[in-house]
Amino acid sequence: MIIRPKLNWFRLLFVWRGSVLPQLLPRLALIFVLSISAMFMHDHIRNYPVNLGTPPFALVGIALAVFLGFRNSASYERWWEGRKLWGELFITARSLARQILSMPNSLDPLQKRHFLAAIGGFAHALRHQLRGTDALADLASRLTPELHARVSTAQFKPGIILLWFGEWLAQRQRDGTIDGYALIAIDRNLNALSDVIGGCERLANTPLPFSYSVMIHRTIYLFCVLLPFGLVDGAGMLTPLFALLVAYAFMALEAIAAQIEDPFGLEENDLALNAMCNTLEAVLHDMSADPAFERAPKASSSSRLYILD
Structure with a gap:
């Protein structure tokens, strides 16, 4: 994803990284070649065989703009819903960490560290599941060896970590470390x-729907x-x-919608x-303020995150 501060109007005209223009260049080159061909045929071929005029394109262009508006709205809604879900994950994870850290001192600090590290591991496991990538390398430094071995054989790793959270809390209740009211409060966050x-x-x-995307793509x-x-x-x-300006507008809108349709991918606008x-x-x-709680290595930059001036 591209993260950059707002640029002034002039610099924004020449932004390259993060724009869909690089992937559109071959297609725009084709439109340019067709434009030159149309000019040559119009000026040098007697009985010019193609004379469409602008009225049909005005009518089709308006309809196409409406369809593209719906397409982009649907894609952006998916992107925004993905962002809200991960915002909910942040809120819930902080609340869960606060509840664990505020438990009585009778709870083993090592157990607290394992739980906090597993919260971070849960986020990484969900990230990898959504992208279809291997999570084991990132989870190795965040989960206990027993939990890592258990997760390594699972297809849906976040669910196994979530199950371990519940088992961890049940064990603490059996030990008498937390009471039933605290267990119920924490369980709400696990449900979240x-x-x-x-x-x-x-x-x-x-x-x-694939047919909907194909229809708009072909029409454009x-x-x-x-x-x-x-x-x-x-x-x-x-x-x-004029042909390039119109083609760039329509093709770029369609390309952006295709990118953000899957908000969890690896493209620059995901x-x-x-x-x-x-x-x-x-x-x-x-939050832990525990010198013994060492931070795990940061996740790799495979998400193509760019922070630009």
């Missing part, structure tokens, strides 16, 4: 973490391919300029899950 897992899995496993590219032949009669030498996990662990470390 379960809701976060379910919400994220719903987003990750239920993309927008057919529109952009034919556009130079409709503009050339009125725009003349400026046909490439959520910065690595940075979120690292921030959560920093918060847990500060």
Whole structure:
């Protein structure tokens, strides 16, 4: 994900990293070639065979803009819901850590450290599950050897860690360290973490209908391919300029919607899950105020997080 401060209007015109323009260049080059071809055919071929005019493109363009608006709204809603779910994870994790840290001193400090480290491991396990990557390397330094061995054979690792949280609390209740009221209060936060897992899995496993995306994609590219032949009669030498401007607007909107449709991916406009996990662990470390609670190594930068001036 690209994270950068707001730029002034002039610098924003020339931003490259984080823009979808690099991936659109080959397609825009095709539109440019078609524009030159349309100009050549219009000026040098007798009985010019293609004379579409602008009215059909005005009508189709308005309809296409409406469809793209719905497409982008649906994709952004998915992106924003993913961000809200991870915000809920942050809130719940901090509340859970506060409850554990405020327990009586009779609770073994080592047990507290294991629980806090496992909260960070839970976030990393969920991140890897949503991206389909291997979580074991990141979890090795955050979970106890017994829990890591248990998680290593599981397909849905966040659920196993969540189950361990419940087992840990049940054991503390049997030991008499916490009472039933505290167990109920903490269990509410565990249920909230379960809701976060379910919400994220719903987003990750239920993309927008494929036929809907294909229909918009085909319409955009057919529109952009034919556009130079409709503009050339009125725009003349400026046909490439206007064709490229319109094509860039439509193609860029479609490309951005395709990127943020899956908010948990590795593209530049997806959520910065690595940075979120690292921030959560920093918060847990500060809350513990325990010199013996060593921070695990930061997550790798595979999420392509860029922080730019």
